[in-house]
Amino acid sequence: MTADTLEALADAEAATVEVHDVHKWYGTHRVLNGVDLTVRPGEVTVILGPSGSGKSTLLRVINHLEKPEIGYVSINGELIGVKRHGERLKELSERAILTQRGQIGFVFQNFNLFPHLTVLDNVAAAPVATGKLEKPEAQKLARELLDRVGLADKTGAYPRQLSGGQQQRVAIARALALRPGVILFDEPTSALDPELVGEVLSVIKDLATSGTTLVIVTHEIGFAREIADRVVFIDGGKIIEQGPPSEVLDTPRHERTRDFLSKVL
Amino acid sequence: MSEPPGATVTLADAPTTDEPSKALTAQRVLPLRRPGRWIATAVVLVLVAQFVHGLVTNPFYQWDRWSYWFLRPTILDGLLITLQVTAYSAVLGLVGGILLALARLSKSPVLRAVSWTYVWALRSVPLIVVLIFLYNFSALYKTLSVGIPFGPALFSFDESRLATDMVVAVVGLSLNEAAYAAEVVRGGILSVDQGQHEAAAALGLPKGYQFRRIVFPQALRSIIPNYVNQLIGLIKGTSLVFYVSLLDLFGSAQTMGSTYPGDIVPLLLVVTVWYLILTSVVSVVQFYVERYYARGATRSLPPTPLQKLRTGLTDLRARIRREAAV
Numbered sequence: 196m197t198a199d200t201l202e203a204l205a206d207a208e209a210a211t212v213e214v215h216d217v218h219k220w221y222g223t224h225r226v227l228n229g230v231d232l233t234v235r236p237g238e239v240t241v242i243l244g245p246s247g248s249g250k251s252t253l254l255r256v257i258n259h260l261e262k263p264e265i266g267y268v269s270i271n272g273e274l275i276g277v278k279r280h281g282e283r284l285k286e287l288s289e290r291a292i293l294t295q296r297g298q299i300g301f302v303f304q305n306f307n308l309f310p311h312l313t314v315l316d317n318v319a320a321a322p323v324a325t326g327k328l329e330k331p332e333a334q335k336l337a338r339e340l341l342d343r344v345g346l347a348d349k350t351g352a353y354p355r356q357l358s359g360g361q362q363q364r365v366a367i368a369r370a371l372a373l374r375p376g377v378i379l380f381d382e383p384t385s386a387l388d389p390e391l392v393g394e395v396l397s398v399i400k401d402l403a404t405s406g407t408t409l410v411i412v413t414h415e416i417g418f419a420r421e422i423a424d425r426v427v428f429i430d431g432g433k434i435i436e437q438g439p440p441s442e443v444l445d446t447p448r449h450e451r452t453r454d455f456l457s458k459v460l
Numbered sequence: 461m462s463e464p465p466g467a468t469v470t471l472a473d474a475p476t477t478d479e480p481s482k483a484l485t486a487q488r489v490l491p492l493r494r495p496g497r498w499i500a501t502a503v504v505l506v507l508v509a510q511f512v513h514g515l516v517t518n519p520f521y522q523w524d525r526w527s528y529w530f531l532r533p534t535i536l537d538g539l540l541i542t543l544q545v546t547a548y549s550a551v552l553g554l555v556g557g558i559l560l561a562l563a564r565l566s567k568s569p570v571l572r573a574v575s576w577t578y579v580w581a582l583r584s585v586p587l588i589v590v591l592i593f594l595y596n597f598s599a600l601y602k603t604l605s606v607g608i609p610f611g612p613a614l615f616s617f618d619e620s621r622l623a624t625d626m627v628v629a630v631v632g633l634s635l636n637e638a639a640y641a642a643e644v645v646r647g648g649i650l651s652v653d654q655g656q657h658e659a660a661a662a663l664g665l666p667k668g669y670q671f672r673r674i675v676f677p678q679a680l681r682s683i684i685p686n687y688v689n690q691l692i693g694l695i696k697g698t699s700l701v702f703y704v705s706l707l708d709l710f711g712s713a714q715t716m717g718s719t720y721p722g723d724i725v726p727l728l729l730v731v732t733v734w735y736l737i738l739t740s741v742v743s744v745v746q747f748y749v750e751r752y753y754a755r756g757a758t759r760s761l762p763p764t765p766l767q768k769l770r771t772g773l774t775d776l777r778a779r780i781r782r783e784a785a786v
Contacts, residue, residue: 258662289667296664307659311677311756321663324673353756373663 209236209408210271210298210376217256217266219249219432226252227263228432234377234425237406241419241440244429245455250412253429254379257410258299259292270298270377297325300370300378304385306362308354308369314341315350318369327373340368344398360391364398377408384415416459420444428452525726529716530733538712539734545626545698545708549633550691556634557641564646575642582639588700591632595704629701637694644686648679680753688746695738709734 212234219227226249234240244250255261257268259276267284268275276292277284287295308317318337322328328336341347344364354362363383370378380399384392396418403409403422413419419426419440426443428435428451435449447453515521529535563575582590605613652675660670702711713727720727751761763771 260658260662293661293664293666296662299662301659301662303655303659303662305655307653307655309656309659309674309678311753313756320673321665324663324665324669355756356759369663 208376209406211236212257212377212408212410213269213272214253214257215266215268217253217263217268219252219256219261219263226432227256229266230429230432230434232427232434232437234408234410236376236408238424239403239409239422240411240425240427241423242410242412242427242429243414243416243419243443243455248430249432250429251381254301254381254410254412257377257379258296258301260301262286270295275299294325297321297327297373298376300373300375302363302366302370302378302380302383304382306354306359306366306386308362308365310354312353313350314346314352314354314357314365317354317365318372321369322372325373333372336372337368340371341365343371343401344368345394358391359387360394363387363395367395367398367402371402375407377410378402380409380411380413382412382414384413414459416444416456428455430455520725521729522723522726525723526729529713529723529727529730532716534712534716535709535730535734538707538709541626541701541706541711542695542698542709542738545629545633545701545706546691546695548630549637549698550694552630552634553637553641553690553694554645554687556638557643557645560638560642561645561649564642565649579639579642582636587632587636587697588703590636591629591700591704594628594632597628625701625704625706628704629698629706632704633694633697633701636697637690640690641687644683644690645679647686648681648683649675651682652678677753678757681750681757684746684750684753688742691742692739695742696735 212232214230214232217227217230218225228249230249230253232240232253242250242253252261256263257270257275259268262276267277273295274284275295276287278287279285308314309320312320315334315337318340319330319333322333322336323330327333338347338350341350344367346361346364346368349357349361349365354365357365363386367378367383383399384395387395392415396415399409399411399418400422411419411423423440425437426440427437428443428447428449430451435451436443436447442448443452444456447456516523560575560578563571564579566572605616607613607615656674656678657670660674665674698708699710701708702714707715710731713731717724717727747764751764754761
């Protein structure tokens with residue numbers, strides 16, 4: 196890593212994420228049923244839970260891709276997607292929400308790279324489009340970030356010319372380009388062939404040790420044990436238990452957690 | 461092209477009918493002969509030859525008159541009108557189509573309903589009716605004014621001066637074109653993966669940028685072939701402007717035909733050849749535009765005709781060499 200990269204990434208001040216009593220319905224189906232969660236700056240939180248438990252929805256509520264019906268999320272004390280209006284919460288304008296998303300990186304299960312843009316443009320697009328950097332600086336930053344995820348030689352390629360693992364690493368570089376205070380990972384390795392999982396996990400591990408706040412939804416229990424400061428187990432739209440991996444993974448207190456771990460381990 | 465394994469096996473190694481028990485060694489597989497295909501090809505070639513022969517030798521076509529008319533100024537003036545009307549209507553129609561498609565995809569039920577109704581109405585009414593209706597528009601509304609709705613006018617235009625034949629033709633064709641383009645554009649936008657919208661939103665890209673740089677360029681992949689189809693229909697559709705007394709390519713030929721009744725057939729052939737040329741140019745442009753927007757969608761770009769010819773020749777040479785070797 197060059198000194199420039201360190202400097203570029205040093206701007207990312209690790210953020211605090213707070214989720215306050217969030218409820219979310221899809222029609223009549225209640226996906227989140229009063230979730231409270233605090234993630235401290237630089238902390239790595241892994242969210243586990245059976246499929247349909249609401250873990251992905253929780254992640255999408257944090258960057259306001261999903262609007263909670265009740266409750267709110269704040270990052271470094273700033274409300275996300277809403278503002279206080281006396282005693283009530285009012286929805287923010289779309290433009291304001293888009294601006295807020297600059298401090299929240301998001302990595303998708305299916306990468307969702309822009310297929311018509313080169314790898315370099317995928318990474319450089321957001322800082323330019325949001326007016327944070329001029330094009331040459333954004334491209335310089337993009338090159339540094341791609342170097343960091345080990346893809347310095349792929350800047351001119353199009354996403355579909357890359358393997359799944361490489362695409363996901365580009366997606367991580369793209370999320371980093373806005374220098375977010377927190378990065379959310381939604382099952383980042385679930386769409387990958389087994390032999391490609393490792394390269395993506397090692398990039399995430401690298402981020403974890405560099406002190407960025409990370410919230411990761413994953414099924415990789417071994418990985419969770421290795422890098423998580425805290426593991427959160429969700430079922431039925433509620434946090435069942437949370438704590439350091441040694442507690443939640445090795446000596447779970449709740450029947451449902453034990454049940455889940457016995458199935459995935 | 462690499463040679464298939466075994467192509468260089470010598471004949472001496474190959475099993476013969478005299479030695480049926482001998483084990484098969486790797487050798488060239490003889491391709492299946494297809495006599496039916498050869499016969500069909502021959503029949504079609506004869507039919508094509510007959511057709512071309514008739515085209516050339518039948519005095520009824522009067523090819524000398526055709527060459528007299530082909531580059532006449534009246535015809536070229538008409539061609540120019542056709543090109544102008546097509547160009548204006550294609551651009552205005554596409555812009556209108558994009559706006560209608562966005563309205564149709566908006567969250568406002570009023571915008572959706574208005575867009576749907578517009579498309580429904582304009583697709584239901586024949587183009588010729590729209591054109592003749594517009595032609596008589598100035599009788600219905602004497603002046604057009606820009607001002608406060610239901611309030612005082614700020615500017616007024618005398619309709620009969622504003623609505624030249626050209627304006628009537630372009631407005632009519634654009635109104636019609638926009639209705640079809642709206643559906644083409646809407647289909648294209650819907651074909652873009654939902655994940656692209658989400659990724660753009662998650663990165664906080666401004667709304668306009670999301671549409672112009674992320675969604676629309678990907679939608680163009682499916683919009684282009686469909687819109688070119690529309691465009692070709694439009695080129696030919698311009699021949700209807702003759703009925704609002706605008707002398708386009710077809711109109712000029714028609715007029716000349718009534719002056720020189722003996723030349724109607726060569727004049728129609730002149731028009732046919734010009735329309736063929738226009739459509740061909742559009743198709744060539746389409747190929748390269750599509751190729752441009754295919755960047756990233758496929759692992760490698762489709763070859764241009766020149767590249768195809770080159771690889772075809774290389775393949776053929778390799779095949780001949782292989783055949784000769786066996």
